[in-house]
Amino acid sequence: MKNKRNTLAGELSAEFAGTMILILFGCGVVASVVAAARGDADSISWAWGFGVVLGIYTAGKITGAHLNPAVTIALATFRGFSWSKVLPYSAAQLAGAFVAALIVRFTYWDMIKAFDPETGKASMGIFFTSPGVGADGNQISILNAFGDQIVGTAILVFLVFALTTATNAPPLANLTPLFVGFIVVAIGMAWGANAGYAINPARDLGPRLAAWITGYGNQVFEAAGSGDIYFWVPIIAPVIGGLIGGAAFKYLVEIHLPDEDPEDPAVTGEKGVQSDPV
Numbered sequence: 001m002k003n004k005r006n007t008l009a010g011e012l013s014a015e016f017a018g019t020m021i022l023i024l025f026g027c028g029v030v031a032s033v034v035a036a037a038r039g040d041a042d043s044i045s046w047a048w049g050f051g052v053v054l055g056i057y058t059a060g061k062i063t064g065a066h067l068n069p070a071v072t073i074a075l076a077t078f079r080g081f082s083w084s085k086v087l088p089y090s091a092a093q094l095a096g097a098f099v100a101a102l103i104v105r106f107t108y109w110d111m112i113k114a115f116d117p118e119t120g121k122a123s124m125g126i127f128f129t130s131p132g133v134g135a136d137g138n139q140i141s142i143l144n145a146f147g148d149q150i151v152g153t154a155i156l157v158f159l160v161f162a163l164t165t166a167t168n169a170p171p172l173a174n175l176t177p178l179f180v181g182f183i184v185v186a187i188g189m190a191w192g193a194n195a196g197y198a199i200n201p202a203r204d205l206g207p208r209l210a211a212w213i214t215g216y217g218n219q220v221f222e223a224a225g226s227g228d229i230y231f232w233v234p235i236i237a238p239v240i241g242g243l244i245g246g247a248a249f250k251y252l253v254e255i256h257l258p259d260e261d262p263e264d265p266a267v268t269g270e271k272g273v274q275s276d277p278v
Contacts (some may be wrong), residue, residue: 008085011063012092018059019067019096019202024063026050027207031108031126035115045188053181060177068200069093069210074157078246089106090202099205101127104207105214119215123222127207127216129196129234130224139225140194146237148194152187154248156199159183161249194234199241204234243248 022027029047033039052067057067064073069090075081105112105127116123124130131145140148161171171179188197198204208231210222223230 001193006062008088011085012088014059014062015066015089015092016096016099018055018063018065019093020055020100021058022051022055022067023097023100023207024103024204025054026203027069027104027127028108031104031112032122034109034123034126035111039044041192043188045185045192048164048188049181049183049185050065051175051181052184055168056177056180063089065177066244067093069202070153070200070238070239071160073239074161074246078161078250088168089147093202094206097202097212099206099211101207102214105210113244121219121222122221124211124216124224125196127211128204128220128231130230131195131223131228132193139223142223142228145230146233149198149234149237150241150244151200152191152197153238154245155187155191156183157242157245158249159245161246162253163258165254167250167259168253199233199238201235201238205231252272 012158027168029039029044033041033043039138055067055125059067064091066075069086072081072086072089072093076086106124112126113119113125131142133138136207160180160183162168163176163183170176186200187199191197208220212218221229221231
């Protein structure tokens with residue numbers, strides 16, 4: 001049987017589906033915790049991590065499962081991914097996140113309405129991120145949130161590169177998605193307080209747009225604790241963070257690694273996550 005070569009349409013379909021799976025579990029668990037009081041912050045971190053794992057297994061064979069425009073841009077910058085595919089991949093990821101958020105919105109419609117009859121800022125966090133609130137009751141600054149998103153995404157991309165570089169003794173390809181999921185769980189637990197660890201422009205903007213058209217209105221572009229315009233932070237900062245993380249791995253680790261051994265199973269084995277599709 002002749003092997004099928006990936007087409008751009010197939011790659012975009014995989015990115016759409018993988019990101020949709022990620023958001024179904026991510027926004028779904030936040031809806032469960034916020035609107036139904038089932039679970040806590042750790043529940044959110046773990047379900048987001050499992051969503052990443054399952055999203056990667058969904059799309060990994062076709063695209064390597066970027067699922068994140070910040071990752072796609074970092075791969076184009078440091079790993080030779082085609083720049084001509086960056087915008088289409090990002091659009092597919094955004095569309096997948098948008099559709100998944102609509103599914104969560106309508107599935108949890110009654111629960112959200114009971115929790116937040118005004119469909120306002122009390123329940124917006126189900127779908128997208130916002131600056132956190134400190135012990136003094138004050139919202140953290142937009143600048144602090146911007147920096148937080150840079151740091152969180154830099155950590156994500158640095159470690160994704162570490163796990164997917166063949167000469168860096170990574171896990172076998174079929175286990176890589178699990179470890180990437182663990183990265184997201186750890187980031188959620190360690191870096192979730194300041195700004196909700198969006199670390200992914202599509203993850204934040206897609207659900208934000210879904211909320212906007214389903215009753216939340218223009219307040220979705222503001223921080224939950226104030227009228228500050230915030231929607232741009234989880235779009236711009238993760239891209240910057242991804243580039244910093246990719247550069248940090250390249251210049252702190254990758255340039256010091258040995259050359260690839262063609263007989264090494266890590267090099268000749270299955271295609272790993274986040275690789276450039278062939």
